[in-house]
Amino acid sequence: MCSQLSLNLEVNKKSQDKFRGAFIGAAIGDALGFITEFMRNSNEIRRQFQLDQLDRFVDWERITTYYKAGNKNYIKLPLSSGAYSDDTQLTLATARSIKADGSFNPETFSKFELPLWLQYELGGGSGTKAAAKNLLNPNISWYNNFYDTSYTSYIKSGGNGAAMRILPIALVNIESSTKLYIDIWRNSIITHGHPRGLMGALLLADSIKLLIENPQSKVEWVDGLIEKCSNYSQLEKIWSQDNLFSSWKNKWQNVCNQDFTFAWNDICKETIEYLELVKREHNTGDLDKILTRIGCFERQTKGAGNITVVASILFLCRFNDFQNGSNNFENVIIPIVNKIGIDTDTIAYFAGAMLGVKYGLQSIPELFKQKIQDYDYLLKVADYCYDLYTKNKNLKSIFSYPESKNLNLPKISALLQNPDVSNTSIDIPIFGNAKILKDDNITPTWQGRHIHFVKLELVFGQTIYCKVERDFSHTSKKVEELHTKSQSIINSLSALDEFKNIVESSNFNSEVILDILRKLKFERKDKAIYNAFITWLWASLPNKNE
Secondary structure (H helix, E strand, O other): OOOHHHHHHHHHHHHHHHHHHHHHHHHHHHHHHHHHHHOOOOHHHHHHOOOOOOOOOOOHHHHHEEEEEEEEEEEEEOOOOOOHHHHHHHHHHHHOOHHHOOOEOOHHHHHHHHHHHOOOOOOOOOOHHHHHHOOOOOOOOOOOOOOOOOOOOOOOOEEEEOHHHHHHHHHHHHOOOOHHHHHHHHHHHHOOOHHHHHHHHHHHHHHHHHHHHHOOOOOHHHHHHHHHHHHHHHHHHHHHOOHHHHHHHHHHHHHEEEEEEHHHHHHHHHHHHHHHHEEEEEEEEHHHHHHHHHHOOOOOOOOHHHHHHHHHHHHHHHHHOOEEEEEOHHHHHHHOOOOOOEHHHHHHHHHHHHHHHHHOOOOOOHHHHHOOOOOHHHHHHHHHHHHHHOOOOOOOOOOOOOOOOOOOOOHHHHHOOOOOOOOEEEEOOOOEEEEEEEEEOOOOEEEEEOEEEEEEOOOOOOOEEEEEOOOOHOHHHHHHHHHHHHHOOOOOHHHHHHHHHHHHOOOHHHHHHHHHHHHHHHHOOOOHHHHHHHHHHHHOOOOOOO
């Protein structure tokens, strides 16, 4: 009896270590891949970080856009070593929306987590952001969020935004396929209407489920996934257990003007073909050619849900021996984040979760664990999911939401617009107290407003970044005078240097270059800077044909 009890305790410890490994591994892959996601070639790694390949965390700056009075501008966001992106942010948001009974709550996720996430998102996809904005409308519910904007629409949204947040649901429901598939449908259709988005979430969940069962070979694992995909055509019977599925399907068919079952079966067949390709050629085939064949370099498909999960499976089969867990993490993740042109952060996130759940937290190198953002909170959430999986009867929900779903959500940036210098924290409705850890003035020298990038630590342990605009009228008279004086002495050379830095940091992105040229010619109307910028640009372009 005692020996059996000891065995059970040992098994439980190993299982908990796998849950922790999945969360930490995913976040590390996300944070590393986030750095290289929009690089144009490997030379950028050498130029920015003096490294032959990215194999460690580094401090870096992300070029992003913001709009003011209809004008698009570019700013650089300083990110600390180990900072993660929307993949991990949405994973944590999903975990908070799982109730103490283990069921996913689409109401709290759609009406609290997603709209709040808009205010601190880093690297969020266009589909998920459009969905979150649409959910601010009190007449829109999680099951009828058929948004349609000038740049994207619900039925065209087949990206990996659903798959990247499904890990908590997958872990909690390892032993209950029916509940797993229903909650995946509930979570995915809030933001993604194209079958590829839903397929990616299902495939990642079953990849995790099969890996935790410890397959003995790569072929055994991929064969298991092919079998799962072959049965996905029958999932409508399971989804129909949710009374809302029928109405959602009818609306989908009316909007798309096609049969959902037919479209779903097409994506099932497509995914099986990709998995068969991985099974045949993962060891011997040319890696770039395989990635090309499944669409990882094509702009229209490189971020698709099913394609990015298949890509992560390919990298695991290619660089992981499946027998010995030592060094497997780095052997798989580093090639992914250095494969410029693919969706590096999300594919590395998927692979990190898979490696973590197979080999456990102890297999992940300390140099990554020591620097990943929110390590302790990630462990807390992983342990919550483990307690849900083991059906801990004394468990309470990890987060408490307000009863009403029609609250006016707080504007975090508004709370930070005019902070007293003595304040070290703010109170955010719903999220609670937030400690101000860092407040960086990132205002470009050519910009006429204060733009700050503020790092906050929420009371429950997660840290977030927020962009804040502050008018000069909100600053002290002394600060305003200093700013006015500094603006008056900024000469053409300093402004030119600022524009050059922006172009270099964007990897000579053509859209960034054109925006700066327009600004110089039509807003500043400074012929000297315009000509100097053109001369520098021509001498510096990596590829003059562009």
